[in-house]
Amino acid sequence: MSRVKEALIGKKSFIGFLTAGDPSIDKTEDFIVEIANAGAAIVEIGIPFSDPIAEGPVVQEANVRALSAPGGCTTDMVFDMVGRASKKVDVPLVLLTYLNPVYKYGYERFCAKCKETGVDGIIIPDLSYEEKGELLEEANKYGIDIISLISTNSGDRINMIAPEATGYIYILPSEDNVAEGELSGKLLETVGRIRKLTDTPVVIEFGANTPEQIARYSDIADGIIIETRIVKLIEKYGADAGKHIYDYVKKMVDSI
Amino acid sequence: MSKGRYGIHGGQYIPESLMNEVNKLEKAYEHYKNDPDFIRELDQLSREYAGRPSLLYYAEKMTKDLGGAKIYFKREDLNHTGSHKINNVLGQALLAKKMGKTRIIAETGAGQHGVATATAAALLGLECEIYMGKEDTIRQALNVYRMELLGAKVHAVETGTMTLKDAVNECMGEWARRTEDTLYALGSVMGPHPFPMIVRDFQSVISREARAQILEKEGKLPDVVMACVGGGSNAMGMFYEFINDDGVKLIGCEAAGKGIDTNETAATVNTGSLGIFHGMKSYFCQDDYGQIAPVYSISAGLDYPGVGPEHANLHDSGRAEYVPVTDDEAVNAFEYIAKTEGIIAAIESSHAVAHLMKIAPTMSKDQIIICCLSGRGDKDVAAIARYRGVDLHE
Missing domain, CATH: 3.40.50.1100 (Rossmann fold)
Structure with missing residues (x-):
């Protein structure tokens, strides 16, 4: 079983997300440690991209901050940093990036570098199921999970995506799970369909932020992720965000 | 795949x-x-709303002035809303x-x-x-x-x-x-x-008409078919029905901005590299890490860091040629076609006209060029005036 799946299966987890290089690559390393120490099961680290088409405004702006920071933030800088961070934390690390930076880096080289630096999985929002063949072979060779994405409008596509999913299944935010943190029928149906097809853990991304809402979501999911909250703390407190991130993650972990 | x-x-x-x-x-x-x-x-x-078929216009004055190939314009600028x-x-x-x-x-x-x-x-x-x-x-x-x-x-x-x-x-x-x-x-x-x-299918009406029109007017196919390329829709429409006509040379004119040796360019095929973005694998202007480059052209319609995948393939196979045209060349062409033919063409289309001005004189008088005038240039007049230092605002 992959480290990613193992970290999630049979319990309820909180997953942290942050954008690398915001406000600096060294601070990202510190923040990863804070997130892990506060009890997150996995840390997702975004490699900043010029055109993060699937992100909302909060993460988009974090990408801009990271890329325009002094010295910028390159894929190599992220790998170097992750290589250091993975030695300080026990939880699996997952990279979130778009396909072009991976393609340009070279699929084989990227996956080899993931293994070398202690990355366990990658999430690529613009890699559709149909195009997964792009780097599946290389990912398998180095034991890196390509996290499958499912949307509440995926419908029958779940039947082909879920059985092949490794690591965890990431349920994308949509109108059905971003708004008020209420569970929608469509979300429940989507999770229900996935459960019938696979034991791969299900992680839901959504926009809720109160402990009560968290508890509701964690009832049906193995893990939850709130992509914007840690990023917002970094936006607000910059280099001093560490303590705030720890407190926030701790609160979320405790309410699951 | x-x-x-x-x-x-x-x-x-x-x-x-x-x-x-x-x-x-x-x-x-x-x-x-x-x-x-x-x-x-x-x-x-x-037909009844957009005004098709568009004219295939023989530019007699430009033909004489440039002194080489016979020049025809496919007048997509005359469509309702002023472009293809x-x-x-x-x-x-x-x-x-x-x-x-x-x-x-x-x-x-x-x-x-x-x-x-x-x-x-x-x-x-x-x-x-x-x-x-x-x-x-x-x-x-x-x-x-x-x-x-x-x-x-x-x-x-x-x-x-x-x-x-x-x-x-x-x-x-x-x-x-x-x-x-x-x-x-x-x-x-x-x-x-x-x-x-x-x-491409909806735009291919351009070449379907142009091919029939030129056969009717000249009794033979053109030697060169050309158009400007941003994402590449008017060019794809202009090329499509000629792709299997081996004797017809296809030329796409990219926006080079201030030049392909500068950072201020949008010439994707000439300066970009293979990538995957906006849903497609194709050529893109990007850096070594795959960050999409901030491209530049005087033309807002060609100011795009990628190119359509079918163009990328036509480039790979050598079936079409993609050439860079600078702001300066395009503005000169914008003014030239206005004064010579009485046509205010879009600054996008003027990129193709600029390259046409280079190649027409090198061709013989029995050769034919069809150039797509993808749009009309009324929208560009103020910007061109400012480019020439005239303080004109809309």
């Missing part, structure tokens, strides 16, 4: 939340493109209606696709929202007001470089958020399959 390939290019590299929609669109298109009612309705709209964009938009808007959609959204650069979309939406009774980079809303303020006059809502996109690529980002995001009642009417031969195919 997935559907919609042109050689190694194309594909469907998009978020999962859009996959069902593009599949539905493909299915609907495959059905309606053979549906006699759809074909008849689109043909009627093209209407060809595609009427098709997509009609398709949207047939699919039961009530709302269309679109990106726009220069505003020509936005205006065309707003026009088709007004005619067919669809709600319409246009995404336009904030930078472009300033460069093309008149077109913004024009779209609003037509009943569309215009969103000024303030992310990234605030130009066409960012408008595409926003539009894809909006479509992912709201698929039920909405169709994304993409304006060029780019994006995920089936868009490059659909847009």
Whole structure:
């Protein structure tokens, strides 16, 4: 079983997300440690991209901050940093990036570098199921999970995506799970369909932020992720965000 | 490999939340493109609303002045709304209606696709929202007001470089958020399959007509067919029916901005490299880490860091040639065709005219060039004046 799946299966987890290089690559390393120490099961680290088409405004702006920071933030800088961070934390690390930076880096080289630096999985929002063949072979060779994405409008596509999913299944935010943190029928149906097809853990991304809402979501999911909250703390407190991130993650972990 | 390939290019590299929609669109298109009612309705709209067929105009004065090949212009600038964009938009808007959609959204650069979309939406009774980079809303303020006059809502996109690529980002995001009642009417031969195919098919009317027209006028095929290339829709439309005519040379003219040896360029084929972005594998202007480059051209319509996948393949196979044309050359051509032929051509199309001015004199008098005038240049007059140091604002 992959480290990613193992970290999630049979319990309820909180997953942290942050954008690398915001406000600096060294601070990202510190923040990863804070997130892990506060009890997150996995840390997702975004490699900043010029055109993060699937992100909302909060993460988009974090990408801009990271890329325009002094010295910028390159894929190599992220790998170097992750290589250091993975030695300080026990939880699996997952990279979130778009396909072009991976393609340009070279699929084989990227996956080899993931293994070398202690990355366990990658999430690529613009890699559709149909195009997964792009780097599946290389990912398998180095034991890196390509996290499958499912949307509440995926419908029958779940039947082909879920059985092949490794690591965890990431349920994308949509109108059905971003708004008020209420569970929608469509979300429940989507999770229900996935459960019938696979034991791969299900992680839901959504926009809720109160402990009560968290508890509701964690009832049906193995893990939850709130992509914007840690990023917002970094936006607000910059280099001093560490303590705030720890407190926030701790609160979320405790309410699951 | 997935559907919609042109050689190694194309594909469907998009978020999962859009996959069902593009599949539905493909299915609907495959059905309606053979549906006699759809074909008849689109043909009627093209003729009686958009003004097709467009003229194939013999530019006698330019031919004499340049002293070489015989020059013909395919006058897409004379279409309703002033550019070739209407060809595609009427098709997509009609398709949207047939699919039961009530709302269309679109990106726009220069505003020509936005205006065309707003026009088709007004005619067919669809709600319409246009995404336009904030930078472009300033460069093309008149077109913004024009779209609003037509009943569309215009969103000024303030992310990234605030130009066409960012408008595409926003539009894809909006479509992912709201698929039920909405169709994304993409304006060029780019994006995920089936868009490059659909847009090319709707634009191929340009070469279908031009091929028949030149055979009627000259009794033979042209030696060169040329057009400007941003995403590449007018060029694909202009090339398509000539691709199998081996003797016809195809030339796409890219916006080189301040030159292909500078950072201020949008010449994708000449300066870019292979990448995967906006749903397709193709050539893109980007850095060593795959960050999409902030491209530049005087022309908002060619100011795009990628090129349609079918063009990328025509380049790979050598079937078409892609040449860079600078701002300066395009502005000179803009002025030249105005003074010589009495045609104010779009600054986009003027890129093709500029290259035509280079090659026509090198060709013999019995040779023929057809150049696509993709749009009219009224929208560009103020910007050209400013380029020449005249303090003129709309």
